[in-house]
Amino acid sequence: MQEQLLNIKIMKKIYTIILFVFAFVSITNAxxxxxxxxxxxxxxxxxxxxxxxxxxxxxxxxxxxxxxxxxxxxxxxxxxxxxxxxxxxxxxxxxxxxxxxxxxxxxxxxxxxxxxxxxxxxxxxxxxxxxxxxxxxxxxxxxxxxxxxxxxxxxxxxxxxxxxxxxxxxxxxxxxxxxxxxxxxxxxxxxxxxxxxxxxxxxxxxxxxxxxxxxxxxxxxxxxxxxxxxxxxxxxxxxxxxxxxxxxxxxxxxxxxxxxxxxxxxxLLSTNKDSNFKFDMYPNPVKNELHINTLEKVNKVEVFDLLGKAVLTVNNARESIDVSSLNNSLYVIKLTSDKGVTTKKFVKK
CATH class of the missing domain: 2.60.120.200 (Jelly Rolls)
Known part of the structure; x- marks a missing residue:
């Protein structure tokens, strides 16, 4: 019984990850x-x-x-x-x-x-x-x-x-x-x-x-x-x-x-209606400093892991954020400006 409950919890976590990744793939640009x-x-x-x-x-x-x-x-x-x-x-x-x-x-x-x-x-x-x-x-x-x-x-x-x-x-x-x-x-x-x-x-x-x-x-x-x-x-x-x-x-x-x-x-796919401005970032994969290039004033930068948990938040970010403390993995970065929000994926190495 305990083994079945454990398997159910694992499947729920995997399903959550799949939904989270899919939601952000729909607004990813190449x-x-x-x-x-x-x-x-x-x-x-x-x-x-x-x-x-x-x-x-x-x-x-x-x-x-x-x-x-x-x-x-x-x-x-x-x-x-x-x-x-x-x-x-x-x-x-x-x-x-x-x-x-x-x-x-x-x-x-x-x-x-x-x-x-x-x-x-x-x-x-x-x-x-x-x-x-x-x-x-x-x-x-x-x-x-x-x-x-x-x-x-x-x-x-x-x-x-x-x-x-x-x-x-x-x-x-x-x-x-x-x-x-x-x-x-x-x-x-x-x-x-x-x-x-x-x-x-x-x-x-x-x-x-x-x-x-x-x-x-x-x-x-x-x-x-x-x-x-x-x-x-x-x-x-x-x-x-x-x-x-x-x-x-x-x-x-x-x-x-x-x-x-x-x-x-x-x-790549239909853009989410909340993705109202564009930005570039480099390098990707990144080790320490992730540079952000956008024409909009960024009010907040948030970084999420694949479980949807916010692992880093920077208010009034300028042109780069320090991601050196993050574990090596795939993350989603979310930028918020007066025009709305937009997201991209990056790899921490």
Missing amino acids: QTTIYDSAFDEASYDDAGIQADLNAHPDWVAGHFNNNSTWGANTNDQLQTGSNFAYAILGTPITGSNGDVITVTSIIMLGFDNQAFDANDTNMTLVGLSPEAAPSASSVLGQQREGLVVQAQASTSSVDINNAGGTGNLSPSNPSISQANKSAYEIIMEFSIGVDAASSSKKVKIKNVGTSQETSITANAGGIRQEIYNAITSSGAYYFNWSLGFFQSGDEINRILQNRLIITKNTP
Whole structure:
């Protein structure tokens, strides 16, 4: 009799685990990494590629008016010292209805010891192009979907402008300070709908050198038809196009890119109605720090084991949580924001 009761308890526990896992599988997204580089690979060390990035198999680089272009450098960065030089990643970015494409660029507006001049306004333009090799400057200037990164010497700020993109950012021209200027993280999140009008773009700017400063997020409805057509067919392409910087004395004379990450989240099954925002996390599997990347302000992070028991809760989490105290196993992480809740699974190793 006792053995039967024990077996029943075991079966109930297994059944609970199955139900719990199934409930979360229904809202799991598959994340695909389209491109991820800190430009520290050996392929960027060649002298020819440092002189002209166009020689690298991943990139198309050039200039619409002269021979100046982008190149790599010995500090594991891409750089240009010329206005209106472009670098386009040759990897196609594709997606369909329901997909969320996230493009994260870390750029530097000059070196740390260089100052913004009153003549510095539009510094660079990052975004998606419908062509891998643009036939004219109008392709990047008028058919693209992206952001102009602007330096405002009068207010000691850096902002992002949607000029040329579809819709208006809300709030418009989100700004962040130039304090401890080192690098700026620019995140663009494209949610693909059934057409260009029902798609959307969300953007974020963060001063990497000022961890205490809150990053700024803005939204824009719809994306350009040219970009929607490219994404849903043969692919759109990431680009960085330097614009106007002063290049005199101690003022800005370089635009540099430190990192580029492009991911795509695709729903595996029907998404739970409570899953109202997207986030990425890494590394997975994780040993100590689990980093969380989202465009929303996270009010609470909860971690559950496979029995549905909360084993870790962090209120007002910033960009990572410490999971080193957890046993090696599979867990579900739940994020709560003003927009609702969303979940993913991760492995603690």
